[in-house]
Amino acid sequence: MAKNTNSTSYEFYKQKNKEEMKYQLITFALMIIFTLVAFGMVIAEYNPMFTIPVIILLACVQVGFQLYYFMHMSHKGHGLPALFLYSGIFVALLTVLAMVTIVWW
Amino acid sequence: MSSDQLQRLKPGQSPHEPEKATLEGKNKFLGFWFFLGGETVLFASLFGTYLALNGPESNTSGPGPAELFGLELVFIMTVILLTSSLTSVYAIYHMKNLDFGKMQLWLGITVALGLTFLGLEIYEFYEYIMHEEHTFTSDAFGSAFYALVGFHGGHVLFGLLWIVTLMVRNSKRGLNLYNAPKYYIASLYWHFIDVVWVFIFTVVYLMGKLGG
Amino acid sequence: MSTATAQKKGFGATLWDYLTTVDHKKIAILYLVAGGIFFLAGGLEAMLIRIQLAVPDNDFVSAGLYNQLITMHGTTMIFLAAMPLIFALMNIAVPLQIGARDVAFPFLNSLGFWLFFFGGVLLNVSWFTGGAPDAGWTAYAPLSTTSPGHGVDYYVMGLQISGAGTLIGGINFLVTIVNMRAPGMTYMRMPLFTWTAFVTSVLILFAFPALTVGLFLMMFDRMFGANFFDPQMGGNHVIWEHLFWIFGHPEVYILVLPIFGLFSDIISTFSKKRLFGYSAMVFAVVLIGFLGFMVWAHHMFTTGLGPVANSIFAIATMAIAVPTGIKIFNWIFTMWGGSIRMTTPMLWTVAFIPSFTLGGFGGVMLAAAAADYQYHDTYFVVAHFHYVIVGGVVFGVFAGLHYWWPKFFGTMLSEKLGKLAFWPFFVGFHLTFFIQHFLGLMGMPRRYWKFLPNQDLDLGNLVSTIGAFLMAIGAVIFLINVIVTSVKGEKVSGDPWDGRTLEWSIPSPPPFYNFTQTPLVRGLDPLWIEKRQGNGKMTPAEPLGDIHMPNNSFIPFVMSLGLFIAGFGFIYQVDDKNWLIVGIAGMLITLGSMFVRSVKDDLGYHIHKEDLEKGAGSE
Numbered sequence: 001m002a003k004n005t006n007s008t009s010y011e012f013y014k015q016k017n018k019e020e021m022k023y024q025l026i027t028f029a030l031m032i033i034f035t036l037v038a039f040g041m042v043i044a045e046y047n048p049m050f051t052i053p054v055i056i057l058l059a060c061v062q063v064g065f066q067l068y069y070f071m072h073m074s075h076k077g078h079g080l081p082a083l084f085l086y087s088g089i090f091v092a093l094l095t096v097l098a099m100v101t102i103v104w105w
Numbered sequence: 106m107s108s109d110q111l112q113r114l115k116p117g118q119s120p121h122e123p124e125k126a127t128l129e130g131k132n133k134f135l136g137f138w139f140f141l142g143g144e145t146v147l148f149a150s151l152f153g154t155y156l157a158l159n160g161p162e163s164n165t166s167g168p169g170p171a172e173l174f175g176l177e178l179v180f181i182m183t184v185i186l187l188t189s190s191l192t193s194v195y196a197i198y199h200m201k202n203l204d205f206g207k208m209q210l211w212l213g214i215t216v217a218l219g220l221t222f223l224g225l226e227i228y229e230f231y232e233y234i235m236h237e238e239h240t241f242t243s244d245a246f247g248s249a250f251y252a253l254v255g256f257h258g259g260h261v262l263f264g265l266l267w268i269v270t271l272m273v274r275n276s277k278r279g280l281n282l283y284n285a286p287k288y289y290i291a292s293l294y295w296h297f298i299d300v301v302w303v304f305i306f307t308v309v310y311l312m313g314k315l316g317g
Numbered sequence: 318m319s320t321a322t323a324q325k326k327g328f329g330a331t332l333w334d335y336l337t338t339v340d341h342k343k344i345a346i347l348y349l350v351a352g353g354i355f356f357l358a359g360g361l362e363a364m365l366i367r368i369q370l371a372v373p374d375n376d377f378v379s380a381g382l383y384n385q386l387i388t389m390h391g392t393t394m395i396f397l398a399a400m401p402l403i404f405a406l407m408n409i410a411v412p413l414q415i416g417a418r419d420v421a422f423p424f425l426n427s428l429g430f431w432l433f434f435f436g437g438v439l440l441n442v443s444w445f446t447g448g449a450p451d452a453g454w455t456a457y458a459p460l461s462t463t464s465p466g467h468g469v470d471y472y473v474m475g476l477q478i479s480g481a482g483t484l485i486g487g488i489n490f491l492v493t494i495v496n497m498r499a500p501g502m503t504y505m506r507m508p509l510f511t512w513t514a515f516v517t518s519v520l521i522l523f524a525f526p527a528l529t530v531g532l533f534l535m536m537f538d539r540m541f542g543a544n545f546f547d548p549q550m551g552g553n554h555v556i557w558e559h560l561f562w563i564f565g566h567p568e569v570y571i572l573v574l575p576i577f578g579l580f581s582d583i584i585s586t587f588s589k590k591r592l593f594g595y596s597a598m599v600f601a602v603v604l605i606g607f608l609g610f611m612v613w614a615h616h617m618f619t620t621g622l623g624p625v626a627n628s629i630f631a632i633a634t635m636a637i638a639v640p641t642g643i644k645i646f647n648w649i650f651t652m653w654g655g656s657i658r659m660t661t662p663m664l665w666t667v668a669f670i671p672s673f674t675l676g677g678f679g680g681v682m683l684a685a686a687a688a689d690y691q692y693h694d695t696y697f698v699v700a701h702f703h704y705v706i707v708g709g710v711v712f713g714v715f716a717g718l719h720y721w722w723p724k725f726f727g728t729m730l731s732e733k734l735g736k737l738a739f740w741p742f743f744v745g746f747h748l749t750f751f752i753q754h755f756l757g758l759m760g761m762p763r764r765y766w767k768f769l770p771n772q773d774l775d776l777g778n779l780v781s782t783i784g785a786f787l788m789a790i791g792a793v794i795f796l797i798n799v800i801v802t803s804v805k806g807e808k809v810s811g812d813p814w815d816g817r818t819l820e821w822s823i824p825s826p827p828p829f830y831n832f833t834q835t836p837l838v839r840g841l842d843p844l845w846i847e848k849r850q851g852n853g854k855m856t857p858a859e860p861l862g863d864i865h866m867p868n869n870s871f872i873p874f875v876m877s878l879g880l881f882i883a884g885f886g887f888i889y890q891v892d893d894k895n896w897l898i899v900g901i902a903g904m905l906i907t908l909g910s911m912f913v914r915s916v917k918d919d920l921g922y923h924i925h926k927e928d929l930e931k932g933a934g935s936e
Contacts (some may be wrong), residue, residue, distance in 0.1 A: 012204075013121035016273050018200050024198075028191045032184065038311060039180050048315040059307040063300050071296045077125070081138035082496060084522070088142035091523045091610055092149030095563055098614070099153030102622045103555050104162070110920065128496070132421040136492040139522055143484065147526035154534065154545065154556055163551030241543055246552035248543035252534065267915075273774070274916045283918065 027069040034058045110283040114203045121201060122188070124289035127282050137290040141297050148301050151253045152308060158249035159313065165244040168237055170313030178309045182225050183302065189209050189218035190299040193292045200288055205280040211271055215295065219265045257305055260298050267291050280314070337869040340829050344430050345408035349718075352401030357792075358441065359393035362386045363604060364789060367749075371782040373770035383766040383856055384451035385468065389444075391454030392472065396479055397491040399572050399710050404430075404486055406717045407514045407575060409724050411490060411638060413820035413827065414508045416499025416836045421492035423867040424919070429486035431877035436479025439884050441469035453689050455561055458546035458554035462538050467888050470539055474884035477532045478877070480525050487521030490514055498860040499819070501838030505599070508818045508842075509592060510583075512599050516606040517571050523610065524567035531560035540891050555620060555861060562613035570609040573705065574602060575711030577644060578927035580666050583720055584648050587663040588655025591842060594647040601640035601647075608637050618689040627686040634684035641677055645670060657659030660814070661735030665716035668743050669708060676704030679754065694764075697757025703750045715739075717793065719812070722802075723825035729809045730802050739792035745787025752777045752784075817845035822855045830864045831931055867921045872910045879906030 038055040068074040073082055112124055125131050157163075159170060167173075196211035230251070233239040241251045268291050275284050326334070335343060366386050369377045378386065412420055419425050443449045450472035452461035463471045492514045494507070507515075535557065536544035544550035546557050585592040592598060614622060614630040622630075657663070664689060683689055692698060716737075722730045756777045761768060768774050808896035812821040819836060820827075822844045834857035842848050847853055886900025 009121070010116075014202050017198055021198050022196075024191065024194050024216050028187070031187055035180070035183055035187065035306075038307065039108050039176060042311045042314050043176065051315060052312055055307050059303050062303045066190065066296055066303070070190055070299075071293055078138075080135060081141075084139050084142035084519075085145065087519070088145035088523060091563075092145045092152075094610060095146065095149045095527065095559075096153045096156065098559055098563075099157045099556070102614070102626045103157040103553055103559065104160075111918065127725070132492050132496055135495060136422060136488050139488050139491050143488075143526050147530055148522050150530035150560055154530070154560075157553060157556055158545070158551065163553075165549075165551040165895045181526040221355050241537075241541070245547070248534075248537065248545050248552070252537065252543070252545075270912060270915050281922070287915075 024069055027065045031062050031065055034062050111278070111281050113279040113281055114205075114285070115279075116194055116203045122317065123200065123203065123280065123282055123285035125286070127286070130282065130286035130289075133286040133290055139291055141293065144297065148256070148304075150164070151256055152304065155249040155253045158245045158247065159309075163245040163249070165246075166245045167239045169246070169316075170309075171238055171316045173233065173237060174310050174313050176314060177199070178225060178229055179294045179306055182222055182229075183306050185218050185225070186257065186299055186302050189215045189222070190296055192218065193295045197289065197292050200280065200285060203280060208280065209276065210270055212288075216265055216268055216272075219261055219268075219295075223258065223261050223265070226254070226261075230255075251257075254305060254309065257298065257301050260294075260301070262299055264295050319708055334869070335429075336874055337871045339406045339427045339867050339869055340425060341412050341420045342725070342827065344426055345405045346424065347430050347434075348401045348405035348408060349517045349725065351430075351437065352405060355393050355397035355437055355441075356402065359390050359398050360789065360792060362390040362393065364785060366390060367785040369767070369784040369885050370778050372779065373768055373772075373775050375767055377604040381435060381448070381451065384453075384648045384764075385444075385449040387764055388450045388453055388456075388468075388472075389441075392440065392450065392476070393437075394706075395454065395568070395572070396476060397433075397440070399485060399706065399714075401430075401433055401574050402714045403438075403485075403517075403572060403710070404433075406510075406579065406714070406721065407490060407517075409721050410579075410717075410820055411511050411514050412493060412497070413724065413823070414511045414818050415494060415497060415502050415830060416819050416832060416838060416866060417493060417496070417497035418831045418835070420489055422489045424870055424873065424914070425485050426489050426902060427870065428873035429482040429489065431873045432482025432485065432880065433479040434482075435477045435877040435881040436477070436482065439470055439478060439881055440475030443475075446471075450879050456534070456535070456557075456566070457561075458538070458557040459548075461535065461557075462546050462554075469535075470888040470891070473532050473536045473539065473887055477529065477536070478880050478884060480528055480532070481880075482877075483521055484529075487518040487525070490518040491522065493716055494518075499832075499838055501846075502819075502843075505596065506838060506841045506843070507870070508578075508825070509581035509595070509598055509602075510575065510578035513574040513576075513581075513602050516602050517574045519573045520574070520606055520609060524564045524571065527560050528564035531557060531564065534560070535565040536887070539792060540887060555617075558617055558620060559613070562616045563610075566613040566616065567606075567609045569702075569705070570605060573709045574605065574653070576669075576710050576717075577602065579713055579717045579720070580648065580669060581644075581651075582818065583662045583666050583716055584651045585664075585842070586720075586814055587658045587660055588652050589658075589815075590651055590655040591845075592647070593650035593653075594643070595841060597643055598647055601643040605637060607804075608633060608640070612637065615684055615686075615689075618686045619693045631684050631686040638677060638681055645674060645677075653667050655850075660719075661732055661739065662716040662720040662814075664739050665712045665719070668739070669716070672708030672712065672746070673705060675751075676701060676708050692757060693758035694762055696753040696761045696763055699763050700750045700753035700757060703753070707746055707750070715742075721820075723809050723811075724820055724827065726803070727808050727824075727826040728802050728806060729813055730798050734794060734798035734801065738791045738798060740791070741787045741794070741886040742791025745784045745789075745791060747762060748784025748787060749781050750784070752780050756781070812844075817842035819843055819855070822847075830866060830924060833864075834861055835859050861926055863926055864924045864929065865921055866924060868919055870914075870919070872914050876907050876910040879903045879908075879910065882906065 038058050041051045041055060067085070072078065110127060125134055161169065192215045194210050196208045196215060199207040199211060240247050242248070271287055271291055273285070335347060340343060365378060366383070369375050369383060405912065408426070446467065448466050448468045450456070450468040451468050452464050456469060456472055494511060534543070534545040538545050538547065544552045546552045546554040548554065581598060612630055612634045614626060615634045618627050679697070683692055683698065683701055688736055713848055719730050756774060759773060761774050768778065809825055811824040813825070814821065822836060823832060835856035836843070837858035844855065847855055880903060883900045883903025886896050886898070886903055889896040889899060
């Protein structure tokens with residue numbers, strides 16, 4: 001990684017970081033809203049057959065926000081981290097699937 | 106190369122991604138992401154165990170999930186942990202701008218929020234154990250609940266100790282190429298804890314309340 | 318540290334050097350020695366088992382001791398012998414093969430070793446404290462949760478500690494292979510051994526956490542009153558089986574894949590041919606690794622998962638035969654038309670192909686879920702997994718040790734003794750295990766302490782025991798070979814086998830910084846390319862310059878020692894809560910060393926260019 005010691009590049013990246021921070025704040029707001037919706041749906045006692053898939057979906061989207069914005073997985077140089085994380089998620093899904101289907105019979 | 110790493114980085118200079126400016130930093134970054142991939146399986150195994158053991162047949166004594174959980178406390182805990190995730194994003198934002206003071210400040214806020222979360226969790230467990238007869242040994246449901254949520258709590262505690270150690274160790278000498286990767290991966294760890302919590306409040310508490 | 322001080326060192330200094338080393342080549346030697354000792358212990362247990370089963374109705378060992386022997390034989394051989402021996406080979410070869418001066422995390426590499434070592438010692442201490450674990454290496458609940466005494470507690474703590482070490486080692490290799498490759502060493506130019514080490518490390522990363530959780534649950538059940546596996550309290554023991562095999566099935570690929578890789582390298586070297594179907598081989602390895610995660614329930618066909626689950630897992634299992642078949646054919650095609658040299662490593666390799674294929678046949682038979690109801694828990698299963706693990710992993714470790722011995726120690730194992738060790742081991746192996754297929758089909762159950770006379774099982778068991786003795790003779794000859802070679806101490810050149818890959822471009826043993834100048838890689842089998850198209854030497858990719866090296870550290874040892882002490886505390890707090898103090902003290906030692914590691918800067922040091930020019934540092 002080349003060392004950019006001149007201050008123009010510093011200002012450039014500072015500006016860039018600032019713009020990114022705006023997205024982080026939007027992300028955060030959405031996450032809070034999703035959390036509110038999920039809790040609200042449970043408190044409102046809708047049909048669980050409807051509520052459960054929706055709150056799981058909301059959780060997955062929130063996790064996506066965390067990964068791609070808060071943990072910067074959308075930046076370049078994150079190809080391998082993403083590959084390994086998704087491989088982990090794949091094994092994780094198999095594990096959970098087995099535990100909820102074939103443990104009791 | 107090596108002793109240069111200890112030179113203090115100041116605003117207005119040097120690399121824009123200090124956490125990945127050295128080979129050691131790149132290795133730490135990649136290795137830690139891989140580790141998080143493994144942690145995913147670790148928590149999946151605990152989630153799987155919990156999902157297998159949260160039914161009525163595993164709840165041989167004490168109250169079940171629907172009677173046990175109160176959503177107010179969990180909601181507060183969730184918001185606190187989500188906020189702490191945002192504050193650690195701010196810390197890394199200031200790290201990228203090489204502003205050490207602000208980074209430490211935001212990390213301090215993160216730690217304070219983390220401690221609050223942990224305190225509330227301990228209070229929650231205390232209530233369950235003392236007033237609800239829902240303990241680690243009362244039945245398989247209890248074991249599975251405390252194993253999953255407790256493992257997460259243990260991760261929170263470890264993350265707090267880690268961040269505090271980093272803050273105290275480097276408070277005098279500021280940010281440099283040697284400690285920037287350490288700060289960065291500590292923040293990744295903190296976000297990952299939050300990721301796990303998102304599933305815990307959904308799968309354990311909300312779905313528990315629904316009886317599903 | 319860098320120059321002549323490394324010469325004549327006393328015993329104390331050498332010991333201290335090994336206790337604190339972060340050099341991957343020395344860690345490889347540590348893995349080799351520790352794994353070798355555990356291999357001998359596991360072998361001794363195997364011999365006792367076979368003596369007990371030599372004749373019907375034998376009383377050589379008691380039933381309880383027999384249970385401990387089979388449990389410890391399996392656990393030791395998998396976790397404490399096969400794993401570290403493979404780590405020894407990976408440590409010695411992978412950084413050299415990719416042209417790296419070091420691994421990505423030298424400190425963690427050392428920590429991984431010491432965790433494994435202390436975990437293994439903890440497990441074996443159980444022999445002297447009132448009985449080893451006795452619930453089988455799979456430790457199925459409720460047998461394991463109700464087993465009296467502390468044997469299974471040792472199993473839980475020992476495997477937990479050594480498992481953490483393995484996970485750390487795996488991450489280290491992943492990052493090393495991704496980040497530390499020399500210029501020009503693209504992924505598709507990596508030697509097959511490095512590729513398989515990579516895929517194996519991926520499997521370690523995703524499989525070991527399941528074992529970690531399983532062991533935690535077992536620990537909570539046995540030592541802290543939890544109810545995960547207790548049906549009376551709402552628990553379910555099938556959870557253990559799943560967690561164990563979600564880890565356990567990838568584990569067998571963790572063991573065998575690096576062996577596939579090293580056989581590929583050996584076949585290519587000793588046939589003087591480029592590996593046939595290199596990209597297909599890489600693809601097959603990745604595919605085996607991928608499928609390896611979707612087959613674990615074939616160990617549980619008789620658990621009662623239902624016909625749908627059984628069918629899915631049966632088909633997935635059979636699918637693995639396809640990539641494995643690709644590999645078998647590619648090895649044969651590599652040899653086809655090559656100018657083959659039957660050296661000792663090649664001999665083991667050629668013996669491996671049919672032996673492992675037989676194991677694979679047994680595997681496909683077992684994969685048929687309906688038929689498995691007949692084979693399950695019989696000697697057919699025992700025969701099958703010994704065919705793949707001995708015929709694959711042990712043959713491979715012998716081949717790899719002969720092949721890379723110059724890189725470990727700078728000497729060559731005797732070819733004559735090497736071949737002399739091979740034949741009794743090879744013959745003995747087939748004698749021991751081939752007949753066990755038939756014993757199994759005749760209905761002899763595994764793990765039984767004795768069998769009765771006149772049930773047509775006498776002859777088969779006797780033959781099997783005779784075979785085991787032949788294997789022991791082979792192993793002893795190998796040990797004699799090691800001793801003779803070290804006493805003679807004849808140094809060899811850097812490239813005694815006329816090799817093709819980067820590890821043969823540097824002296825044997827390599828200097829501690831491996832490459833004076835990082836080599837430039839121009840293609841697959843880089844050294845061979847230079848031999849054919851260049852001047853036989855690697856072109857440097859950089860001018861001679863200072864080399865940065867990591868500092869030695871004693872912290873990994875202390876960190877692991879802390880967990881070792883904590884292990885005793887947790888085991889014995891069941892009897893007396895005061896032992897919890899020991900547990901906490903041990904944990905504090907570990908956390909304290911982590912703290913010290915965290916606050917103390919460790920920047921490493923430089924070997925200066927001038928010292929390199931003087932040819933310094935060659936120990």
